[in-house]
Amino acid sequence: MIDGKKVMLSGMQSTGMITLGNYLGALKNWVHFGDDEDIKCFYGIMDLHSITVRQDPKELRANAKRLMLLYIAAGLDPEKNCLFFQSHVPAHPQLAWILNCYTYMGEMNRMTQFKDKSAKHADNINTGLFTYPVLMAADILLYQADLVPVGKDQIQHLEITRDIATRFNSIYGDVFTIPEGYVGESGAKIMSLQDPTKKMSKSDENPNASIFLLDDKDTIMRKFKRAVTDSEGCIAYRDEQPGVKNLIDIYNAVTGKSVVETLKEFEGMGYGALKERVGETVAAELEPLQARYKELEGNKDYIERIMKDNAAQASYYAEKTLRKVKKKVGFIEMPR
Ligand code: TYM
Numbered sequence: 001m002i003d004g005k006k007v008m009l010s011g012m013q014s015t016g017m018i019t020l021g022n023y024l025g026a027l028k029n030w031v032h033f034g035d036d037e038d039i040k041c042f043y044g045i046m047d048l049h050s051i052t053v054r055q056d057p058k059e060l061r062a063n064a065k066r067l068m069l070l071y072i073a074a075g076l077d078p079e080k081n082c083l084f085f086q087s088h089v090p091a092h093p094q095l096a097w098i099l100n101c102y103t104y105m106g107e108m109n110r111m112t113q114f115k116d117k118s119a120k121h122a123d124n125i126n127t128g129l130f131t132y133p134v135l136m137a138a139d140i141l142l143y144q145a146d147l148v149p150v151g152k153d154q155i156q157h158l159e160i161t162r163d164i165a166t167r168f169n170s171i172y173g174d175v176f177t178i179p180e181g182y183v184g185e186s187g188a189k190i191m192s193l194q195d196p197t198k199k200m201s202k203s204d205e206n207p208n209a210s211i212f213l214l215d216d217k218d219t220i221m222r223k224f225k226r227a228v229t230d231s232e233g234c235i236a237y238r239d240e241q242p243g244v245k246n247l248i249d250i251y252n253a254v255t256g257k258s259v260v261e262t263l264k265e266f267e268g269m270g271y272g273a274l275k276e277r278v279g280e281t282v283a284a285e286l287e288p289l290q291a292r293y294k295e296l297e298g299n300k301d302y303i304e305r306i307m308k309d310n311a312a313q314a315s316y317y318a319e320k321t322l323r324k325v326k327k328k329v330g331f332i333e334m335p336r
Helices: 020-034 057-074 091-098 104-111 110-118 125-140 153-172 217-225 244-254 259-265 273-295 301-327
Strands: 007-013 039-046 082-085 145-149 180-182
Touching: 007 082, 007 110, 007 125, 007 217, 020 057, 020 145, 039 057, 039 091, 039 125, 057 082, 057 273, 057 301, 082 259, 082 301, 091 301, 110 125, 110 153, 110 259, 125 153, 125 301, 145 153, 145 217, 153 180, 244 259, 244 273, 259 273
Parallel strands: 007 039, 007 145, 039 082, 145 180
Antiparallel strands: none
16 A cells, blocks of 8 residues: 555566557556556556566667656546566665576476576576566565456466565565555457467567557558458357457457447358458557657657656665665664
């Protein structure tokens, strides 16, 4: 709790260009919570997480800045929500180190994302990649978050966060709030448009597999037109038709409609018309975001002020928790 308000925290890695999956699984839900006066929200641009995979420094900087603009363009008001860069708040890696000493190798070994990523980057299986969930736990626990809105793929990381926090609390008393995950009803796992058995990902080598948030309308329409479906020829919401199911999920996540409503609306429609309808809907959803993004691009001074103010605000709360943790563990306080 902060000032009697519940705390919400989430974030994205500043790697590549964020996708429609990131938007529908996370960002769109964050915007929804941003309007609630009873919740204090923190949203990080998780640049420390990004270097678990080798990054070009110039690109990393550009991606991180762009992500800040996209958060704001999507509707997160930086005067109400604390939008910060993880690398501006040193308490994150400091708490992560401490929590590393309360986390077991066996726990990290079980993480499916570690297994997937180390298979994908076999030439760079670094220890940062291995302990990545501990840094994520620190991100969350530093702000005493009650609620963490994420897509389905982050649930395992959230569970380990709860385990680490519970373990720490059982040794030292009530230090950390135990966070709950929040996964939206639709959009929690948006799949690749080219292989609907795989999740839509920023790092997919096939650019047609993902819709990127700054794709223009023609590109969006073209990618949906090429989306892989099946030869059944009927619009149904079932696992045997993952491509069609994914298009319905995307449509529902954007419009807020239920599966029943959508199936009724699409009754008798062919796949071509379905793809066109979904493409139009997504393009219309992203158009105002893209227009705001363009405006913000020219507003350097405003963005710099936001970066500075919000880093100070995030640090204030994070340092408070870190001081408490250090004291509990037994470190000597620095004389003031
Ligand atoms: P990241 O950067 O991979 O993804 C950001 C958010 O987008 C969601 N997401 C998806 N949702 C639906 N369909 C998809 N295809 C899809 N792809 C991604 C993710 O679930 C996530 O919510 N480790 C995190 C970043 C992080 C974090 C945190 C999140 C670091 N510290 C603290 C919450 C709290 C990550 O790599 O997300």
